[in-house]
Amino acid sequence: MTGTPPAHFALAKAVAAVPQGAPVPAAEIFAHGTMKLEFYAPDGVDRQQPHAQDELYIVQQGSGVFLRGEERFGFGPGDALFVRAGVVHRFEDFSDDLAVWVVFWGPDGGEAA
Structure with a gap:
């Protein structure tokens, strides 16, 4: 491994990294091995599809219903x-300010239970 990975990921920088008008308003913030950290802020409708890796959402702000x-x-x-x-x-039925951190990790298809 070359260098030390960053230890701090600022919310303001993550928000600024999300492309305006993107169909899926997300930005990859950091990657290390199989792990990826993204920031996701859906606008009105959540159009995401199932992902190849396991994932964990951490709600920064906002509320609603999760399916x-x-x-x-x-x-x-x-x-x-x-x-x-x-x-x-x-x-679904989420507030206009919804913003979440997303962590993906492991092999495609997910980890064994």
Whole structure:
């Protein structure tokens, strides 16, 4: 490994990294091995598709309903939401200020239980 990976990821820089008008308003902030840190701030409708890796959402701000497979549950700031690779999921009925950190990791298809 060359150099030391960064240890701090500022919210303001993550927000600024999201491309304006992108169909999926997200930006990769950091990658290390199989792990990726992204910032996601959907605008009105969450159009994401299932992902190849397991993922963890950490809600920075906002609230709403999260769909994971057949489950639906409320979420708010500070909550963490786990989704296995390949599972249909999305944010629904969410506030205009929704902003989440997303951590992807592991092999395509997800890790064994």
